Amino acid sequence: xxxxxxxxxxxxxxxxxxxxxxxxxxxxxxxxxxxxxxxxxxxxxxxxxxxxxxxxxxxxxxxxxxxxxxxxxxxxxxxxxxxxxxxxxxxxxxxxxxxxxxxxxxxxxxxxxxxxxxxxxxxxxxxxxxxxxxxxxxxxxxxxxxxxxxxxxxxxxxxxxxxxxxxxxxxxxxxxxxxxxxxxxxxxxxxxxxxxxxxxxxxxxxxxxxxxxxxxxxxxxxxxxxxxxxxxxxxxxxxxxxxxxxxxxxxxxxxxxxxxxxxxxxxxxxxxxxxxxxxxxxxxxxxxxxxxxxxxxxxxxxxxxxxxxxxxxxxxxxxxxxxxxxxx
Numbered sequence: 001x002x003x004x005x006x007x008x009x010x011x012x013x014x015x016x017x018x019x020x021x022x023x024x025x026x027x028x029x030x031x032x033x034x035x036x037x038x039x040x041x042x043x044x045x046x047x048x049x050x051x052x053x054x055x056x057x058x059x060x061x062x063x064x065x066x067x068x069x070x071x072x073x074x075x076x077x078x079x080x081x082x083x084x085x086x087x088x089x090x091x092x093x094x095x096x097x098x099x100x101x102x103x104x105x106x107x108x109x110x111x112x113x114x115x116x117x118x119x120x121x122x123x124x125x126x127x128x129x130x131x132x133x134x135x136x137x138x139x140x141x142x143x144x145x146x147x148x149x150x151x152x153x154x155x156x157x158x159x160x161x162x163x164x165x166x167x168x169x170x171x172x173x174x175x176x177x178x179x180x181x182x183x184x185x186x187x188x189x190x191x192x193x194x195x196x197x198x199x200x201x202x203x204x205x206x207x208x209x210x211x212x213x214x215x216x217x218x219x220x221x222x223x224x225x226x227x228x229x230x231x232x233x234x235x236x237x238x239x240x241x242x243x244x245x246x247x248x249x250x251x252x253x254x255x256x257x258x259x260x261x262x263x264x265x266x267x268x269x270x271x272x273x274x275x276x277x278x279x280x281x282x283x284x285x286x287x288x289x290x291x292x293x294x295x296x297x298x299x300x301x302x303x304x305x306x307x308x309x310x311x312x313x314x315x316x317x318x319x320x321x322x323x324x325x326x327x328x
Contacts, residue, residue, distance in 0.1 A: 001142055002090070005313050006065060013062060018054045020047045020071070039071060039101055047071040055083055063320075065090060066111075070101035077107040086320055090115040092139060096124040097233035113320050119258070120234045135319050138262075140307040141242040145212045148248025148299060149220040152292045158182045158285070160222035160249070162210050163240065165189025168231040172274055176226075177203055179278050181285075184218060186210040219247040223291060224269070224281060227253040237262065242307060245298035250284070250291060252277055267298040 007015035023046050024032060035043030051072065055064075063086040069077065081087045089111045093099045095118075108114060108128040115135045116125065125134050150156075158181040161173060170193055177183050177200060185194070186206040194205040210218055219225050225244040229235040236258035244251040245268065253259045255270040262268075269284065271277035284291040306312070 001309065002067060002313060003065075005310050006317070009310070009314055009317060010063075016054070016058070016061075018051055020050060023047055023050060035071065039103060044071045044073075048073050048076045051076055052079060055080060058083070060084065062086070063088065067091065068093065068099070069104050069107065070099055071103065072107065073103055074107045074110065077110045081110050081112075085112075087112045088115060088316075088320060089113070090316070092117050092239070094118050094121055094233050094235075096121055115316055119236060135316055137312055137316055138307045139237060139239045139242060140309040140312040141239070141246040141302065143246070143303070143308050143310075145216045146243045146246040147216055147220070148246075149217045150248070152223075152248075152288075152295060155221055155223050155249075157184050157204075157222045158281075159224045159226070160184045160219050161226055161228065162186045162215060162218065163228060165193070166228075166231060169228045172226060172228060172277070175274055175278060176281070179282070181224075181281065184222065186218065216243075216247050219244055219249050222249050223295075224252055224284075225249045226277075227251055227259070229254055242302055245295075245302040246308075248295060248299050250295045251298055252281070263298060263301060266294055267301045269294070 003015070003017050024035070024043060027035070027043055031041055031043050034041040048071065061084045064080050064084045066072070066080065066087070066089045068091045069089055087110065091099070095101075095104060095116065105128070108125065111133070113133055113135055114125055114129060115137060116122070117137055117139050119136060122134065122136065159176055161169075161183070163169065164187050173183060173185065173193070177197060180202070182202045184204045184206055186208070188208050190205065190208075197203040206218060225240070225247075227238060227240045227244065229238055236256050241251065241253060241259060241262060245263075251263070251268040253268055253270060255272055259268070260270070269277070269280050271280060284294070
């Protein structure tokens with residue numbers, strides 16, 4: 001998605017994509033786990049080999065954008081740097097908690113710019129590179145897929161959530177079910193939760209992977225959708241923070257210094273703890289007219305003011321002074 005948007009921004013220049021995802025999928029689960037968890041094994045070797053081969057097909061690139069370089073050896077990163085005046089690393093994930101990589105840690109100083117969406121990661125970056133090489137941006141939404149597909153009156157369920165399993169998220173979603181709300185759930189790691197609630201007529205498990213148009217339609221079909229920030233690290237906002245209102249659904253989100261800058265109190269349903277969340281959900285369930293007003297206000301806030309991914313990525317490219325202005 002990011003590659004397609006960047007290519008559209010730089011429409012006068014040819015774009016070359018090196019997609020390493022198929023390599024990950026080509027190995028069995030043991031090799032995948034060794035690669036993802038410990039950054040060792042044939043998965044890592046093959047990713048570096050592919051990048052080196054493909055990047056060698058041209059003498060020079062105006063810009064090279066690297067997404068999530070957790071597998072790239074420093075030697076491979078140096079090859080990329082020698083092929084361009086502007087080498088950018090971007091990750092929407094934390095780089096120093098769940099997705100940490102010794103290869104990336106040793107490669108940070110090679111990049112022209114390091115782009116992060118995680119404010120709490122900045123101190124770790126600053127231990128390795130000066131501030132002038134860091135760009136902090138927000139997560140965003142893709143207007144092609146994250147849009148309203150149902151009117152407020154057409155919404156079929158109370159709550160929809162799409163995301164990875166975490167114990168805290170299980171606690172919140174179970175509380176939602178126990179308070180009589182209907183719930184549609186999708187994402188990896190929810191098998192035991194789905195089995196536990198299989199007899200509950202208010203619950204539906206929609207599968208481990210829901211993407212693109214199907215993702216937007218599922219979120220849009222619900223009256224509420226929780227952002228549910230990760231508790232594995234000190235996350236302040238996530239892609240769901242923007243995707244949910246863009247889909248025309250009321251965002252349930254924890255109140256913090258970042259989420260409170262994106263929305264006013266009448267544009268999202270803020271809470272400080274789960275009990276407050278449930279109280280507010282019950283209130284808005286009983287006052288559908290007020291829920292509709294909040295939902296519309298949240299959607300207008302995000303669709304009119306962003307951050308949609310084309311705007312976010314354009315801003316990032318514009319911030320990279322190494323990138324010649326005529327390219328954008």
